[in-house]
Amino acid sequence: MSVRRLDPVQPESFAFSAENMAWAKKTIGNYPVGKQASAVIALLWRAQEQNAGWLSKPAMEYVGQMLDMAFIRVYEVATFYTMFQLSPVGRKAHIQVCGTTPCMLRGAEDLKKVCQRKIHHDPHHVSADGNFSWEEAECLGACVNAPMVQIWKDTYEDLTPESFEKLLDDLVAGRSVKPGPQNGRQLSAPEGGPTSLNDKSLYNGNRTFKRVEAPPPPPAPPAAAAPVAAPVAVAAAPAPKAPAKKVVAKKTAPAKTPAKKKR
């Protein structure tokens, strides 16, 4: 996180495509009349998608005008949420490297070094060829598969500097890449295959299971127990606390209450 400002180089104008416009109108319609400003995040997000992954000043003002909001209010929202990119991002990919503790412990720093070497020394800068940009993001919620990066809407997990570099190369070359764990593991299943429930005999139908019956309920206490217990508790009260407790504990449940109250 750092201070977020608009990019010094801004395009002339912005307007929604016909398709996005129809979508925007529908989205605004989701909210009651007069509360159209509620659609601001959705519209900004769509504007960012249309605008090659970043939010320009004209785009913000366009959304502000559309929603009848003061520009400062749109600006507040756009600078608050780090999902809005305020400067241009890479053509092929904007890489969000998770740097929060689990990922950091599992080697996110090395991924950042790869970014610094292959893309740009500083985050939020587009690489010389214009293909990539990167930033460090807060926890992206895939700690089991740490370290990981997010590119557009996909996550690439279980990375090593080598596999990460290969991923970048594949993206440049236009080869298809597969989101998810990059070390061959299945989703968040244990690495190197399952570690439990892996006894084959579990699945061949040979094992029989014995039904375990629930234990019978304890017999109800005799009706006379309570009156008998009470004098005991009272009698025990002046004695030191520990024995009193013992006596009460041995007795049946109802006796407990007066004793506790006494304490």
Add this chain to the structure above:
Amino acid sequence: MPTIKIDGVEIEIENGTTLLQACEQSGAEVPRFCFHERLSIAGNCRMCLVEVKGTPKPQASCAMSVNDLRPGPNGELPEVFTRTPQVKKAREGVMEFLLINHPLDCPICDQGGECDLQDQAMAYGKSYNRFVENKRAIEDKYLGPLVKTEMTRCIQCTRCVRFTTEVGGVEELGATGRGEDMEITTYLDKAMTSELQGNVIDLCPVGALTSAPYEFKARPWELRKTDTIDAMDAVGSNIRVDARGSEVMRILPRTHEDVNEEWISDKTRFVWDGLKSQRLDRPYIRELGKLRAASWSEAFARIVQRVKAAKPERMGVILGDLVGAEEAFSWKQLATSLGIKSIDCRQDGTPLGEQGGRAGYLFNSSIAGIEEADAIMLIGTNPRLEAPVLNARIRKRILKGGCIIGVIGEKADLTYKYHYMGTGAESLATLAEHAPAKAQKPMFIIGQGALARSDGAAILALAAKAAAAIGVVKENWNGFNILHTASGRVGALDVCALPGEGGKSTRGILAAAKKGDLDVLFLGGADEINTNEFATTFVVYVGTHGDAGAHRADVILPAAAYTEKSVTYVNTEGRAQMTTRAAFPPGEAREDWAILRALSEALGVTQAWNSLEELRQAMYAIAPQLAALDQLFPADAAALSELGRGEGKTSSAAFISPVKDFYMTNPIARASRTMAECSAVKNASKLQAAE
């Protein structure tokens, strides 16, 4: 009305009160930064934490209502504690967090000595700091020529953001970024445009937003504080003038719930540098076409010579906007004793005061009455420029809901939405045939834009007819309101500083001067008239600043400005308020009443008083309501029907507010460098908007 116990004391609290206010009512002090009675609740500074019995953690008392409290298991009263160790620890913790990033630059900070953070750190903080890391710094922002920023000092209470949005009505300030990178800024460093923006300086609990003109000028403890009344508009805002020696250093608002609440406009607040420049500090007389400094006796001798030579019918008196009631009374008395009938306190040519009694020129419903109105019609007025504080009151009323508002006149940005009904007299005429309004308390606010023109009397009659048709005057409700722009106008009308039988009004006097039918003209601080067209008239100017009147004058008598004398100003609703002297007038300048008393003696018609007190007694004899300071006397509404009987042809010209440039409406403001800068910024942004 829930009853709660605060620090062991039972107290009954009104519904909807916050816990913080309840604690204050019970006498417990609760520190706060973000909470403000007149703004929405943010609850983000956490300084007001208190202990509520039954909750494990301290509660932010500003954001909790007394109705949220629950009784104990056996029906005991809810209990709140403000002095427990837990509360002390919580406050110390909050203070420590606030001071993590706040710079310790109090010795070079303008807020030093009157800083909430400083005071509260002394009272509730720890004496040491455990934080050794670097403090974060924030770039300063440009907010315009009035508000200086030092954003590293900001503690993000967002009072300024809430004020500009809610009271000011312009969404300009915002908080961008998040966490420790949160910054208060306008959209891309644009200057603020609100006429009430100076109030954010008072609201800011730290030194992040300070007064730019007052920057590094003085420390609060060296200033002499004088409670007085503002003269920049006809609202009569209550102000405190802080002076050092004979120099006014700054102007701050005082709270008056029925007038200005606790806001003042920027003109009121920042006009003080105009009190020091362009001042007339000694008498001048014109010789061979040039003004030269003279002594009082020389100046008087010159006036006496010309007055003796002139016939009373060929003399006139025009009084300016800043004239106090005592002065207007004294002028009227002097004119009468000289036989002058052409005296007018209405330099803009408004027809008010001629008919309809006192009700015909007052803001009858009172300013606080705006909050009761359920329909408001603005006629020929732009209250945002003419009386920004009153406009904030209208906005407050509209935000509360259940009030419709229409405008006849300019289609200006008033900071709220309104129904636009037309430009001028035709639209007003349609109202005159309107069926009675459904509203219970409808209100007309008629501005000088509709009245201060040659057909003003006809328009006033039309407005009175419309008012009668719609029913703005009822039993216990008089919604027929005139909004004045001149602080001295109502007072002058109260003492009848109007043309006598056969006398000329301002328009007549000016026409006579142009034709050469006027030998002597006295200007009592009148600068908003066209002085270039006077032919051979001998002009005596009694005033404070070298403005239009003084430029044309043949004799100049230097007078005292509103901070330098004690006079009565009657605001637009008829509330008489008295100013107090905060500083002495410069050089040989004297208070107006003393000048007139001396002049009357020189002219051989000595006035019957030797002191201001005696003058006041004479004045109270004809206008007793002025003796009761800060009180409202409802005017007789029946007299209004007299207004409606007036006939006349109205022109179709659009109503245009007389205030074209908010920052340049009177000689003091025109002499102020700060006001000139504001005006330039405003005009530049207007040009930009036009492009």
